[in-house]
Amino acid sequence: MKTDKLYYEYFSANPYNAEITEIRRTGEQEAALVLDRSIFYPEGGGQSADRGSIQGAALLDVREEGEEILHIVSAKDARRLKPGPVECLLDLRRRRDYTVCHTAQHLLSGTILRIAGKATVSMRLGEEICTIDVDSPVLSEETLLAVEDAVMDAIEENHSVIIHLCPPEDISRFPLRKAPPEGEDAIRVVEIEGNDFSPCCGTHCASTGQIGMLRILGAEKYKGMTRVSFIAGRRCLKESRLLRKNALTVSRAFKAPLHETGEAALIQLEKNARLEKRLGKLEEIVAENEAVLLAAGADGSDTAIIAKSYDDKSMEELLRIGNAARQKNRSLYVLASKTDLKFAVFTRDAGKDLNALFGKKLESLDGRGGGGNGFFHGFFKDVSNLAAFMDSLGERKTE
Numbered sequence: 001m002k003t004d005k006l007y008y009e010y011f012s013a014n015p016y017n018a019e020i021t022e023i024r025r026t027g028e029q030e031a032a033l034v035l036d037r038s039i040f041y042p043e044g045g046g047q048s049a050d051r052g053s054i055q056g057a058a059l060l061d062v063r064e065e066g067e068e069i070l071h072i073v074s075a076k077d078a079r080r081l082k083p084g085p086v087e088c089l090l091d092l093r094r095r096r097d098y099t100v101c102h103t104a105q106h107l108l109s110g111t112i113l114r115i116a117g118k119a120t121v122s123m124r125l126g127e128e129i130c131t132i133d134v135d136s137p138v139l140s141e142e143t144l145l146a147v148e149d150a151v152m153d154a155i156e157e158n159h160s161v162i163i164h165l166c167p168p169e170d171i172s173r174f175p176l177r178k179a180p181p182e183g184e185d186a187i188r189v190v191e192i193e194g195n196d197f198s199p200c201c202g203t204h205c206a207s208t209g210q211i212g213m214l215r216i217l218g219a220e221k222y223k224g225m226t227r228v229s230f231i232a233g234r235r236c237l238k239e240s241r242l243l244r245k246n247a248l249t250v251s252r253a254f255k256a257p258l259h260e261t262g263e264a265a266l267i268q269l270e271k272n273a274r275l276e277k278r279l280g281k282l283e284e285i286v287a288e289n290e291a292v293l294l295a296a297g298a299d300g301s302d303t304a305i306i307a308k309s310y311d312d313k314s315m316e317e318l319l320r321i322g323n324a325a326r327q328k329n330r331s332l333y334v335l336a337s338k339t340d341l342k343f344a345v346f347t348r349d350a351g352k353d354l355n356a357l358f359g360k361k362l363e364s365l366d367g368r369g370g371g372g373n374g375f376f377h378g379f380f381k382d383v384s385n386l387a388a389f390m391d392s393l394g395e396r397k398t399e
């Protein structure tokens with residue numbers, strides 16, 4: 001049964017009364033309500049379907065099929081509904097958000113065509129960010145700034161948005177920005193007064209002032225074209241709040257004025273890089289000194305085992321120490337990190353079968369790991385097992 005489409009006219013009538021004419025099972029988990037008239041916009045023309053509720057049943061989707069609008073609800077909700085009068089409640093904030101973004105997209109595409117002479121090929125209105133693909137391999141930052149300014153001018157000048165329903169044979173009287181759809185009885189032309197004419201079936205603001213604001217977020221190359229991302233309306237407010245909150249955090253952390261946070265962050269990064277370089281050099285010296293101390297306690301024979309655990313060193317630091325120590329003599333160095341619960345064996349002798357030396361002991365203490373000729377490493381779940389392992393290798397308790 002044909003549904004009267006009221007979603008263009010009843011932008012703010014909420015709630016709205018309608019009648020369920022049919023309840024249709026469309027899947028295991030969902031059903032479609034067919035109404036005599038609908039304020040819910042079905043997905044189409046790059047715009048997402050509305051959300052809201054019908055007699056308390058949450059709308060999961062809205063689809064247009066032939067002359068009907070199908071309102072998708074859960075099968076559970078559908079079971080308590082029956083044909084007859086119902087109250088429809090539209091999620092107005094979401095509708096307004098998409099309507100604003102959609103109208104902003106017309107204005108943006110029309111302005112890019114006017115200023116840069118480049119056409120929009122496709123568009124997407126996302127939950128967070130909207131994009132258009134412009135038929136141009138490049139759009140300069142200068143051009144995009146000029147476009148953004150011109151769009152803001154049009155918003156402040158508050159041009160009317162006029163809807164024309166035009167028979168296809170008369171469509172040439174409109175300077176359309178893109179080709180009209182074929183096979184329609186009447187083509188819906190959306191005019192932004194003095195700016196843009198575009199065939200479109202979506203929902204639009206009554207005038208450009210309702211857009212409030214548009215921000216171009218960026219432009220990137222995409223399949224030989226340029227994908228321009230943007231936000232409009234309340235999304236600009238949301239982003240502005242978020243950016244200011246972040247900028248204030250950086251400003252306080254760096255004790256820099258709000259408008260100098262970027263520079264302050266770069267200066268801090270440079271400072272960190274210098275410090276890291278210096279720290280790396282110092283760590284090398286510390287590792288070398290520790291390696292000398294360890295080697296001094298070794299007799300340098302093939303069989304001497306020097307075992308040592310560290311409370312405050314990571315395996316990364318122990319790797320540095322072990323690699324320096326094994327250069328000193330032929331002893332075996334078993335170094336453990338109590339913070340990482342890991343250990344590694346270091347030797348100059350690349351042919352020595354370390355698995356034969358440490359494998360069984362590791363297994364008996366519930367450790368994991370392994371090795372082969374010239375290398376062996378492992379870890380324990382428990383610090384006491386790591387200590388027992390190191391003890392068994394004759395670790396000296398005091399230094």
Ligand SMILES: [Zn+2]
Pocket residue numbers: 102103106190200201202203204
């Ligand atoms: Zn549109």
